[in-house]
Every structure is written in structure tokens, then in C-alpha cells.
Amino acid sequence: MSSELRSDPRAAEVIGAACPLPIRERDVVVLGHGSGGRLGAELVERLILPSLANPTLAELDDQAVVELEGGRVAFTTDSFVVTPIFFPGGDIGELAVNGTINDLAVGGARPIALSLAFILEEGFPLADLRRVLASVHAAANRAGVPIVTGDTKVVGNGSGDGIFINTSGIGVVPPGIELGSARVRPGDAVLVSGPIGEHGIAVLASREGLELGGDLRSDTAPLHGLVHALLEACPAVHAMRDPTRGGIAATLVEIASRRSVGIDVDEAAVPIQSDVRGACEILGLDPWFVANEGRLIAFVPEEHAETALAALRAHPQGRRAARIGTVTREHPGVVVAHTPLGSKRVVDLPFHEPLPRIC
Amino acid sequence: MKYVDEYRDPEVARCILDRIRAVTTRPAVIMEVCGGQTHSIVRHGLDRLLPESIELVHGPGCPVCVTALETIDRAHAIAQTPDVVFTSFGDMLRVPGSRDDLLGLKARGADVRVVYSPLDAVRIAEREPKKRVVFFGIGFETTAPANAMALREAKRKKLTNFSMLASHVLVPPVIASILQAEGNRVMAFLGPGHVCAVTGYRAYESLVRRYKTPIVITGFEPVDILEGVLMTVLQLERGRAVVENQYVRGVQPEGNPIARELVEETFEVTDRNWRGIGAIPKSGLRIRWEYREHDAERIFDVGDVVTQERPECISGQILRGRKKPCDCPAFGKECTPRTPLGATMVSAEGACAAYYAHGRRRGGDAAAPPPPSRRPS
Numbered sequence: 247m248s249s250e251l252r253s254d255p256r257a258a259e260v261i262g263a264a265c266p267l268p269i270r271e272r273d274v275v276v277l278g279h280g281s282g283g284r285l286g287a288e289l290v291e292r293l294i295l296p297s298l299a300n301p302t303l304a305e306l307d308d309q310a311v312v313e314l315e316g317g318r319v320a321f322t323t324d325s326f327v328v329t330p331i332f333f334p335g336g337d338i339g340e341l342a343v344n345g346t347i348n349d350l351a352v353g354g355a356r357p358i359a360l361s362l363a364f365i366l367e368e369g370f371p372l373a374d375l376r377r378v379l380a381s382v383h384a385a386a387n388r389a390g391v392p393i394v395t396g397d398t399k400v401v402g403n404g405s406g407d408g409i410f411i412n413t414s415g416i417g418v419v420p421p422g423i424e425l426g427s428a429r430v431r432p433g434d435a436v437l438v439s440g441p442i443g444e445h446g447i448a449v450l451a452s453r454e455g456l457e458l459g460g461d462l463r464s465d466t467a468p469l470h471g472l473v474h475a476l477l478e479a480c481p482a483v484h485a486m487r488d489p490t491r492g493g494i495a496a497t498l499v500e501i502a503s504r505r506s507v508g509i510d511v512d513e514a515a516v517p518i519q520s521d522v523r524g525a526c527e528i529l530g531l532d533p534w535f536v537a538n539e540g541r542l543i544a545f546v547p548e549e550h551a552e553t554a555l556a557a558l559r560a561h562p563q564g565r566r567a568a569r570i571g572t573v574t575r576e577h578p579g580v581v582v583a584h585t586p587l588g589s590k591r592v593v594d595l596p597f598h599e600p601l602p603r604i605c
Numbered sequence: 606m607k608y609v610d611e612y613r614d615p616e617v618a619r620c621i622l623d624r625i626r627a628v629t630t631r632p633a634v635i636m637e638v639c640g641g642q643t644h645s646i647v648r649h650g651l652d653r654l655l656p657e658s659i660e661l662v663h664g665p666g667c668p669v670c671v672t673a674l675e676t677i678d679r680a681h682a683i684a685q686t687p688d689v690v691f692t693s694f695g696d697m698l699r700v701p702g703s704r705d706d707l708l709g710l711k712a713r714g715a716d717v718r719v720v721y722s723p724l725d726a727v728r729i730a731e732r733e734p735k736k737r738v739v740f741f742g743i744g745f746e747t748t749a750p751a752n753a754m755a756l757r758e759a760k761r762k763k764l765t766n767f768s769m770l771a772s773h774v775l776v777p778p779v780i781a782s783i784l785q786a787e788g789n790r791v792m793a794f795l796g797p798g799h800v801c802a803v804t805g806y807r808a809y810e811s812l813v814r815r816y817k818t819p820i821v822i823t824g825f826e827p828v829d830i831l832e833g834v835l836m837t838v839l840q841l842e843r844g845r846a847v848v849e850n851q852y853v854r855g856v857q858p859e860g861n862p863i864a865r866e867l868v869e870e871t872f873e874v875t876d877r878n879w880r881g882i883g884a885i886p887k888s889g890l891r892i893r894w895e896y897r898e899h900d901a902e903r904i905f906d907v908g909d910v911v912t913q914e915r916p917e918c919i920s921g922q923i924l925r926g927r928k929k930p931c932d933c934p935a936f937g938k939e940c941t942p943r944t945p946l947g948a949t950m951v952s953a954e955g956a957c958a959a960y961y962a963h964g965r966r967r968g969g970d971a972a973a974p975p976p977p978s979r980r981p982s
Binding site for chain 1: 613619647649942963964970
């Protein structure tokens with residue numbers, strides 16, 4: 247815990263109140279909440295610590311000390327700036343926890359501990375912060391991964407967008423698990439763990455107030471359970487990715503170009519919910535380029551493809567897993583989509599974030 | 606998904622392709638007018654499924670592409686005016702003017718916002734009465750009714766802080782201009798389905814009579830486009846030239862009378878410059894005098910706009926169907942979606958941008974069909 251968050255040990259005494267009462271006289275974040283003074287201490291003592299309740303965090307030391315058992319350490323960090331912060335199917339807090347767990351999980355790591363750092367804008371409602379913290383806590387509990395250290399800064403009105411979150415995470419990669427895009431080989435089957443594009447479309451629809459009908463919800467979820475089930479059944483998996491920003495297209499194009507392999511994708515095999523398809527049709531977006539927050543793509547040797555697919559489908563988060571393509575020696579560096587009509591096209595990255603077309 | 610899946614059915618597509626192959630005896634150059642059709646053709650690789658003697662050339666129907674450079678520069682000047690909220694559909698944000706694009710202006714502090722409907726811009730004007738809200742109203746006859754509705758709403762609500770920079774273009778005059786041009790190769794058109802859903806297709810009947818060129822009003826899904834090609838080829842093979850309507854689920858002969866009336870009330874026909882093509886008489890719509898309080902062109906005096914196009918760009922010839930993107934020496938080299946030199950690369954639906962996005966580069970691409978000798982007969 248950095249010094250900005252450490253409380254004045256006398257604070258609770260002076261204030262003379264027990265947690266988790268609301269912070270006195272304030273219902274929004276003020277600059278003082280980021281200072282080393284009493285308000286900062288109140289924020290930590292009365293809001294953050296009670297919301298996250300875990301003994302390591304409660305020590306409020308400058309660092310968390312975590313026991314690690316055998317294996318290599320995986321370490322990742324990610325920042326979350328999503329707008330709106332609450333959207334159908336999740337919120338920024340849940341996203342931050344799941345996103346960091348997923349970055350560890352797709353490397354084959356068992357998540358051990360997370361950090362949580364807020365950058366709050368002056369004027370951000372404390373009620374919203376409380377809601378985000380509750381969501382962080384629930385997500386961390388559900389995943390069984392504690393938040394062990396954190397930080398809070400406050401920036402002036404107009405210098406932020408309400409709330410930004412950075413989370414880092416450490417995990418342990420058990421001996422024998424070797425995953426990485428360098429291991430992707432021609433002949434590998436490409437699997438996806440479920441329907442794509444749900445997070446990006448849910449957030450976009452919510453942000454823009456689009457009434458698209460249907461039940462568009464973010465797919466945000468921790469993937470380590472699904473990864474564990476897959477690796478148990480099929481340790482031969484070569485690589486995994488969680489296709490977040492840029493969607494499955496960005497992930498596939500990146501692997502094809504960095505590893506100089508071709509990837510053939512069967513367009514008809516890519517699972518897409520009809521709500522998402524409909525929204526993409528209306529908005530002129532390609533679901534392959536839309537973000538996911540609870541899906542993984544796995545590269546598996548051909549001979550293990552069926553086993554891996556069965557393992558994914560046997561897990562509640564992978565029921566609609568599908569094999570979508572094959573890595574090939576042909577057209578190195580290029581992803582080629584095979585359309586149901588029998589034609590082919592190159593899939594390439596757009597230069598910018600996709601924007602809805604005019605007509 | 607209803608209304609989509611049945612028009613992407615591989616079996617139906619295959620049947621139509623078989624029929625096209627069976628009836629085709631001579632070369633045909635067919636232009637699809639709409640950018641949406643071009644996008645669909647390239648995305649689904651439809652041109653590569655057709656017999657080699659049928660060539661699809663890509664028309665001028667991407668409104669983002671053909672919006673005149675001076676209009677875009679004018680938009681940029683307005684967007685940089687103090688207290689202006691400049692609203693636009695998303696795909697206009699990246700279109701470069703002579704010096705910059707709207708995304709660049711936004712990054713440097715201009716208040717540029719993406720909206721999904723011109724009525725959203727009207728709502729912003731209501732919510733923020735101290736701001737001057739401008740909507741960038743471009744497009745073909747398709748987007749004109751919604752823009753007309755926004756103008757009418759603004760007038761009704763007396764929102765003097767709402768205006769529109771309108772630069773609509775019309776399809777029939779540009780078809781006539783393509784057919785009149787020297788060296789024209791286009792033998793038939795897939796007509797613009799969405800445009801005709803608004804306007805109907807009576808205006809196309811006089812074009813067909815005058816130029817003896819078939820026009821088949823066509824939809825946007827693969828089966829629509831292949832059926833449109835089949836209907837066009839049948840006309841060419843039989844020496845006929847009439848207007849036919851493939852897109853019957855969307856287009857009535859008289860179009861949408863309510864939409865037409867709205868457009869008639871708020872807009873009037875004017876001469877218009879087309880990016881890449883040049884001036885075409887009576888090829889655009891401008892805001893009527895009665896709505897002048899909401900006409901950004903009249904309200905904002907941004908001085909003379911001096912524009913300069915890149916001379917190496919061949920988009921004018923591409924938009925008229927004389928050349929393909931891969932014929933351009935700059936395509937994929939100096940000219941990419943990141944650094945577009947001209948009209949057909951600036952929007953995702955422009956022919957050059959569609960070719961680029963789907964990996965169709967000079968000298969072939971990974972998804973190209975094998976050479977003819979290896980193709981199954």
C-alpha cells in the first residue's frame with residue numbers, strides 16, 4: 247500500500263466512529279481524498295478496506311508479501327477506462343478484476359493476488375465508488391483471488407473521467423505448462439470458447455443510449471476455471487489468448503503476423519449470438535473486431551483438438567465453444583476468412599477503432 | 606437472423622451463380638452504384654465467384670468519399686469555431702480535408718461528437734442552449750429524410766442554436782454523367798436499393814430510355830447482389846434495357862411518399878461538386894431559404910476555402926468505372942487508409958479502402974482465386 251493510502255493511525259480514534267459508516271459530510275470525491283491527510287485516511291479506512299476485507303490489505307504496509315509455491319511467476323498489468331462505468335452485464339470494477347485474472351489465466355498461470363489502484367476525479371460520487379468496490383470484492387471473491395495492495399489518487403475536476411482503475415496481478419505457472427504464441431505451429435486447430443462480441447456491443451449500446459432490443463450483456467467473466475479445465479484435459483495446448491480490444495480479428499492477425507504463420511478461419515463456424523449480429527448489422531460493425539472480456543482463443547495441436555473442444559464444452563463457460571480455424575503454412579502472416587459462399591477474403595486490422603458507418 | 610440469413614444462404618447463392626454461368630455468353634461490365642454494395646461484394650468475394658467475363662466495377666455511391674473537399678474543409682473550419690459542438694456520423698471523422706480530419710481537431714480541443722441520428726444533434730442543442738450545435742448532413746437521398754426531420758424539429762422548437770452543414774448528393778445525375786463521359790465502359794447498373802427505398806425508381810426509367818442501359822435496383826446482401834447481377838445479365842443477353850426491381854422487400858416504385866415530402870419541404874436541388882469527379886449540374890440538395898436559420902453554410906462565415914487534391918490520385922476514374930483500385934500505382938503504397946490520397950480511400954465503403962481492408966493488393970493477395978487454368982470448370 248503506498249503512502250498516499252496509509253491512514254493516520256489516530257484517524258479512527260479522532261473520528262471516533264466504526265466502519266463502514268459513510269464518510270462524513272461528503273457524497274463525492276474531493277481533492278483531499280487523495281491527500282495524505284485525514285480525508286484520505288477516512289476514504290481508506292471507511293470505504294475501501296471494509297469493502298475489500300482481506301487481512302493482507304488491512305496491514306496497510308507499503309507492500310504486500312505473498313507466499314508463492316513452486317513454479318514460475320506470471321505478472322501482468324492492465325488499466326480500465328471504460329465508459330460508462332456501469333453497463334449491462336458488469337461494471338468497471340468487475341472488468342478490472344476479471345481482465346487481469348484472464349491475462350494471467352491464458353498464460354496457464356493460477357492467479358494468486360491482485361493489486362488495485364484508483365485514479366478518481368474530483369466530484370466522482372462516493373456512492374458509485376462504493377458500488378464499484380462491492381463489485382471488485384464480489385469478483386475477487388468469486389474468483390478466489392485476493393486484492394492484496396492498492397493505491398488511490400485524486401485528480402482535479404476535468405482532469406479525469408470519473409474513475410480509472412489499474413490492476414496488476416501475479417500468478418504461478420505450474421511446472422510442465424508451456425504456453426505462448428511462439429509455440430503456435432502450422433496444423434494447430436484454432437478454438438474459441440464461446441460467442442464473440444458481447445462485451446463491446448453491450449458497452450457501445452449502453453454508452454450511446456442505443457435501444458437495440460434483445461438482451462445485450464457483457465460477457466465479462468474470469469477465465470481461470472475454464473483454462474484449468476482445458477489444461478487438465480489437454481496439457482498439449484500450444485497457446486491461449488483472451489481477445490479483448492480489437493476482437494478475435496486483432497488476436498488472430500497479431501499471431502499470424504508475429505509468428506509468420508497463416509490462419510484459415512471458417513466464417514460460418516465463428517459463434518455469434520443473434521443479438522450481437524443484429525446490433526453489428528445495424529451499426530455497420532464487424533463482430534470479429536468487437537471486444538470480448540470473457541472468451542479465450544486456444545491453439546491446439548490437431549490430434550488434441552477434439553479433446554480440447556470437449557473439455558471446453560464440458561465447462562459452464564465453454565458450452566458454446568467452437569473450432570473456428572486452422573493454422574497453416576500457406577499465406578504466412580495473413581489471416582484468411584473462408585465465407586459460407588465459398589469465397590475467401592483477407593482479414594486485416596483497421597487503422598482506427600471501428601466507427602459506425604453512415605449507411 | 607431473420608431478413609439476413611436467408612439472403613446469405615450459400616445454397617441459394619450457388620443456384621443463382623449456376624444460372625448466371627448458364628446464361629452468360631458475352632462480356633459484361635456492370636457497375637454497382639452503392640458503397641454498401643461494393644463493401645458487400647468485396648467482403649463476401651462475390652466478384653470472384655462470377656464468370657470471368659463479368660466484370661463488376663465500383664461506382665460513386667459512397668457519400669463519404671464523394672463529399673467535396675471544400676465542404677470538408679468548411680466543416681473543419683466550423684468545428685474550430687468557439688462554442689460550436691460539431692456533430693457527425695462516425696465515418697466522417699476520419700475523412701481528411703486539405704489539412705486535417707475531425708478526429709485530429711477533436712484531439713486538439715474542438716468539441717466534435719459522434720451521433721447516430723441527426724435528431725440526437727437536435728437534442729444536444731436543446732440540452733446545451735449556450736452552445737451552437739452543427740450537424741454535418743451529408744449523404745445521398747437515403748440520409749436526406751432524417752436530416753429533413755431534424756431541420757423541421759429544430760424549426761418547430763425554435764432552436765436557433767441548431768444548424769446543419771448540408772451537402773447531399775443525388776444518384777440519377779451522377780449515373781447520367783458516367784454514361785455521358787467519353788470512354789465509358791459501364792454496360793449496366795446495379796441500382797441503389799436504399800436510395801430507391803426513399804425516392805422510388807421513376808427517375809431511373811427516363812435514364813434507361815435515354816441511354817439504353819439496364820438498371821436493376823438491387824439490395825445489399827450476397828443473394829441480393831447475385832440476383833441483381835443475374836437480372837442484369839439476362840437483360841444484356843436479350844438486348845433489353847429496362848428498370849427492374851430486385852430489392853422488392855425494400856423498394857416501392859414510388860418510394861416513400863412521406864420521406865419524399867419531408868425532403869421536398871426542407872431541401873432544394875442545386876449544382877454540386879463531387880470529390881474525385883468534379884461539378885455535376887443539379888446533382889445535390891441544399892437547405893431551402895425557409896430553413897435558412899438552420900443552414901450552417903449561411904450562418905458561419907469561414908471565409909474562402911482553398912483546397913488542393915493530390916494529382917496522382919485516380920479516384921475519379923475509379924468512381925466512373927474506368928479503373929480498379931489495383932490499377933493505381935499509389936494504391937497500398939503512398940495511399941492507404943492511414944494516408945489516403947483521395948476520395949475512394951477515405952471511407953471504409955470506398956472501393957480502394959474496401960480492397961485494402963480485405964487484402965486485395967497490387968500483384969495479388971492470399972485470398973485470390975488460383976489462375977484460370979487451375980480453376981474448376
